[in-house]
Amino acid sequence: MRTSRRPARAMAALTAASALVLAACGSGEEGADPNGEITLTVNVFGDSFSLPDNRSLYDEYERQHDNIKIVENRSDFGTHHQNLQARLTAGSGAADLEVIEVGQISGYIGQPDKFVNFRDQNVDTGQWTESTVQRASTVDGNTLIGLPTDIGGLAICYRKDLFAAAGLPTERDEVSALWSTWEDYVAVGDRFLSKSPKVKWFDAGGHVFTGIIGNEEETYYNAEGDLVVEENQAVRDAWDLSVQAIEKGQSAALAEFSPEWNTGFQKGQFATVTCPAWMMGYIQANAADTKGKWDIAKIPGGSGNWGGSYLTVPSQGANTEAAVELAKWLTAPEQNIKLFKMIGNFPSQTSTWTEPEVADYTSEFFSNAPAGKIFPESLExxxxxxxxxESGVIGNTFAGALNSVEQGTDPDEAWESAMNDIKAAAGEG
Amino acid sequence: MTADLDHRGAPPGQTRRRPPGQASPHRQAWRSRLYRLDVKGSPYLYIFPFFGLFAVFGLFPLIYTAVISTTSWSPRRPGSEDTSVGLENYQNLLGDENFHNALLNTFGIGLVSTVPQLLLALGIAHLLNYKLRGRLFLRMGVLVPYITSVAAVALIFNQMFARDFGLLNWFLQPFIENPIDWRAEKWSSWLAVSAMVTWHWTGYNALIYLAAMQTVPYELYESASIDGASKWQQFWHVTIPSLRPTIIFTVVVSTIGALQLFAEPFLFDTTRNNNGGSERQFQTVVLYLYQQFWTNGRYGYGAAIAWTLFLVTVVVALANFLLVRRIRSAED
Known part of the structure; x- marks a missing residue:
C-alpha cells in the first residue's frame, strides 16, 4: 500500500465529468444481474479479433451466450494506448476488455491493481511459453494482467511481379536463399535498384531496423531492467545498416502506418516489407487489389519476432466476471487458429503450431505461401x-529518427537526438 | 460592486419604512432585512453558476495541474505520484531544447497563420460590406470553413500536402525537380499547418469584422468623400480606426488560439509518438505537452509544460493588447 492515496483520488475527481461521459459512451453498465443482458466492450487498435467487415468470432460467442452482446471499438495504436492509460488513471471509462501491445505492456505492469489478475481465474498458463507469460506478469510472478493473443514471427513479404521486372528470382525458396543475413538483404536491394530505379526496395528504414533487432534478445533494456540502448552494439549495428540502406536510396521513406504508407502498398512503391504474421492482415486490408502479386520468404538471419498483443480486463469494469470468460475464450487455441486463418495473426500457443489446420495453412492472397510453416520456423x-x-516509446523514437535520415538529416545528428529523446522519456522526470 | 449596490439599495428601504399605520415594526425590520439580503445576495446567486462551473472545470484543474507539476508522477512507475521534486520540472524545462523548439514552432506557425488570416479577413469583410448580389449567401458562405470539423479539413489538407501523390506537388511539377516532402522541413511544414489554420478561421474573423463595419456611421464616409478621400483612404482612415476595438479583440483571441495550437499539427503528423514531424519540425508546445504527458507518461513534466504555457499566454496576450491599442495613436 502506498502511504497516501490523495492525489489519485483528486485525479479521479478531476476527471469525474469526462469519466461520466465516457461511461455513458461505453454502455454495458446496466447492472450486476448475472443472467441479465450484458454488453461487453472490447477496445482494440487493429485487427485483433475481427476485420472491419467480419466479426464472425464475436457472433459465434453471442450465439453461445444468449445474454452477452459484444461491442468492439477501434482506434489507432497511439490513441488506443493513451486512452487506456487515461481511463485507468481516472478509474472509469475503460472497456471491459482492452488489448495491449507487447511493446507497451511493460508500461502497465507497474499498475497491477488496475487489472484483473488472471492467476486467480483458472487459466492454464502452461499453454504459452514461460517468457510470453512473464512479459505480462509482475516481477514476483504473482499477477498476470493479460492473456497472450498472437505473436509476431518475422518473414519478408515481397512483390513477385516487381522482382521479376528487376530480374530477380521469384520462387520463395530461391528468394529466401538470396539473403541469409541482413547485409545480404541490403546487397540484393542494390541489385534490385540497378534494374528497377523507380521502385524502392523497402517501405521505411524503421521497419528494416525493427526487423534486424527482432533477432536480438537484449535491445533497449538488459535483464536487470537497466536502459542499455546507447551502449548496446547490436542496436548500433542495426542502426548503421538501416542508415546504409537509406543512403543507398533503397527506402520509400513512408512513415509506418500513415495514409501514405497505405497508398504505397496499393501503388507498389516498394518491393519488400518486413512482415510479421499480423502484417499479412494489413496488406490484405490495405491493398486488396494486389492479391496474388505477393509472396512470403524467410527473414534474413532466419528468425525474429515483432509485436503481438495481450488481452486484459481492467478491474474497474462492472462485468469483470463475464469479461474474463470472454477473454479466456478469445485467447483459447481454437479461436487463435480461426483468427490465424481469418486475419493472419499467428497463435501464441506453441501446441497449435503442429496442428494440421495451422501447419498446412497456405495463404491464397500471398500466392499460396505456406504461412503455417514459415512463421513457426521464424519463431523457433x-x-x-x-x-x-518505455520499449514502445523507444521503438517509435528510432522509427522517427530513421525517417528524419530519409528526409535528409545527418545520421549522426539523428542518432544523437534520438538518444537525448530516449533518455528524457525513460528518465525519472 | 457590492458596496455600491448596498448604498443604492438601502435608502429606498429606509424611506419605505416611514409610512405609518402598517404592520408591526418587528415585522418591518424582518422584511427590510430580507430585502437587504435580496439586494446584497442575489447578484452572487446569479453569477454563482458561472463561478461554480469555473471552480470545478477551470480553477481546480489549474491548481491541481500546478500540484502535479511538482511531482515526478508517471503511471508507469508505481508510487511516483507522491514523489515531490519541487520546481525541478520547471528547471529542466528551461534547459529543454525540445521545449525551445516547440516554442519557436508555436510562435512561427502563429505568425505565419495569424497575420495573413486577419488581413485576409479584413479584406473579405470590406468586400462583403459593399452592396452585392446574393450578399447574405456570400456572407454565410465565408463561414463554411469554420463550421467544418478540423479533422475533416486535416484529411483534405493531408492529401493536398502529400509528398508522392499530393495535389500541390502535382501543380508544382513543372517548376521543381523533386516533389516537396512537406513534413521534412520546418518552413514547408509550417506553411502546411498555417494553411489549415488560416482556412479554418478566416471566415469567422471576417464575419466579426463585417459586423463591426456595419456599425460605422454612414455620415463618416459621406463627409470623407466630400473631402475628396478615395475608397482606399476611406478604408484606411475611417474603417480601420472605427474597427479598433474589434481588431484588438480578434488579435488577442487569435494569439491565444495560436499559442494553444494542437489539432492541426496533431492531425498533420504521421509519427506514431506525436513527435510533430520526424525531427519535431512542427511540434507545437501543446503537442509537446501531449507527447510528454500521454505518449511518454510523464505527468509531472507535462503539467509543468502546461503551466509554463499558461504564463506565456498571459504575458503574450497582454503585450499584444498593449501593442494593438496603439493602432489609432497616429489619428489622435
Missing amino acids: NAPVQIYGP
Missing part, C-alpha cells in the same frame, strides 16, 4: 526479447 529460434517500461 527467435530469442525471448527483453522489454522495459
Whole structure:
C-alpha cells in the first residue's frame, strides 16, 4: 500500500465529468444481474479479433451466450494506448476488455491493481511459453494482467511481379536463399535498384531496423531492467545498416502506418516489407487489389519476432466476471487458429503450431505461401526479447529518427537526438 | 460592486419604512432585512453558476495541474505520484531544447497563420460590406470553413500536402525537380499547418469584422468623400480606426488560439509518438505537452509544460493588447 492515496483520488475527481461521459459512451453498465443482458466492450487498435467487415468470432460467442452482446471499438495504436492509460488513471471509462501491445505492456505492469489478475481465474498458463507469460506478469510472478493473443514471427513479404521486372528470382525458396543475413538483404536491394530505379526496395528504414533487432534478445533494456540502448552494439549495428540502406536510396521513406504508407502498398512503391504474421492482415486490408502479386520468404538471419498483443480486463469494469470468460475464450487455441486463418495473426500457443489446420495453412492472397510453416520456423529460434517500461516509446523514437535520415538529416545528428529523446522519456522526470 | 449596490439599495428601504399605520415594526425590520439580503445576495446567486462551473472545470484543474507539476508522477512507475521534486520540472524545462523548439514552432506557425488570416479577413469583410448580389449567401458562405470539423479539413489538407501523390506537388511539377516532402522541413511544414489554420478561421474573423463595419456611421464616409478621400483612404482612415476595438479583440483571441495550437499539427503528423514531424519540425508546445504527458507518461513534466504555457499566454496576450491599442495613436 502506498502511504497516501490523495492525489489519485483528486485525479479521479478531476476527471469525474469526462469519466461520466465516457461511461455513458461505453454502455454495458446496466447492472450486476448475472443472467441479465450484458454488453461487453472490447477496445482494440487493429485487427485483433475481427476485420472491419467480419466479426464472425464475436457472433459465434453471442450465439453461445444468449445474454452477452459484444461491442468492439477501434482506434489507432497511439490513441488506443493513451486512452487506456487515461481511463485507468481516472478509474472509469475503460472497456471491459482492452488489448495491449507487447511493446507497451511493460508500461502497465507497474499498475497491477488496475487489472484483473488472471492467476486467480483458472487459466492454464502452461499453454504459452514461460517468457510470453512473464512479459505480462509482475516481477514476483504473482499477477498476470493479460492473456497472450498472437505473436509476431518475422518473414519478408515481397512483390513477385516487381522482382521479376528487376530480374530477380521469384520462387520463395530461391528468394529466401538470396539473403541469409541482413547485409545480404541490403546487397540484393542494390541489385534490385540497378534494374528497377523507380521502385524502392523497402517501405521505411524503421521497419528494416525493427526487423534486424527482432533477432536480438537484449535491445533497449538488459535483464536487470537497466536502459542499455546507447551502449548496446547490436542496436548500433542495426542502426548503421538501416542508415546504409537509406543512403543507398533503397527506402520509400513512408512513415509506418500513415495514409501514405497505405497508398504505397496499393501503388507498389516498394518491393519488400518486413512482415510479421499480423502484417499479412494489413496488406490484405490495405491493398486488396494486389492479391496474388505477393509472396512470403524467410527473414534474413532466419528468425525474429515483432509485436503481438495481450488481452486484459481492467478491474474497474462492472462485468469483470463475464469479461474474463470472454477473454479466456478469445485467447483459447481454437479461436487463435480461426483468427490465424481469418486475419493472419499467428497463435501464441506453441501446441497449435503442429496442428494440421495451422501447419498446412497456405495463404491464397500471398500466392499460396505456406504461412503455417514459415512463421513457426521464424519463431523457433527467435530469442525471448527483453522489454522495459518505455520499449514502445523507444521503438517509435528510432522509427522517427530513421525517417528524419530519409528526409535528409545527418545520421549522426539523428542518432544523437534520438538518444537525448530516449533518455528524457525513460528518465525519472 | 457590492458596496455600491448596498448604498443604492438601502435608502429606498429606509424611506419605505416611514409610512405609518402598517404592520408591526418587528415585522418591518424582518422584511427590510430580507430585502437587504435580496439586494446584497442575489447578484452572487446569479453569477454563482458561472463561478461554480469555473471552480470545478477551470480553477481546480489549474491548481491541481500546478500540484502535479511538482511531482515526478508517471503511471508507469508505481508510487511516483507522491514523489515531490519541487520546481525541478520547471528547471529542466528551461534547459529543454525540445521545449525551445516547440516554442519557436508555436510562435512561427502563429505568425505565419495569424497575420495573413486577419488581413485576409479584413479584406473579405470590406468586400462583403459593399452592396452585392446574393450578399447574405456570400456572407454565410465565408463561414463554411469554420463550421467544418478540423479533422475533416486535416484529411483534405493531408492529401493536398502529400509528398508522392499530393495535389500541390502535382501543380508544382513543372517548376521543381523533386516533389516537396512537406513534413521534412520546418518552413514547408509550417506553411502546411498555417494553411489549415488560416482556412479554418478566416471566415469567422471576417464575419466579426463585417459586423463591426456595419456599425460605422454612414455620415463618416459621406463627409470623407466630400473631402475628396478615395475608397482606399476611406478604408484606411475611417474603417480601420472605427474597427479598433474589434481588431484588438480578434488579435488577442487569435494569439491565444495560436499559442494553444494542437489539432492541426496533431492531425498533420504521421509519427506514431506525436513527435510533430520526424525531427519535431512542427511540434507545437501543446503537442509537446501531449507527447510528454500521454505518449511518454510523464505527468509531472507535462503539467509543468502546461503551466509554463499558461504564463506565456498571459504575458503574450497582454503585450499584444498593449501593442494593438496603439493602432489609432497616429489619428489622435
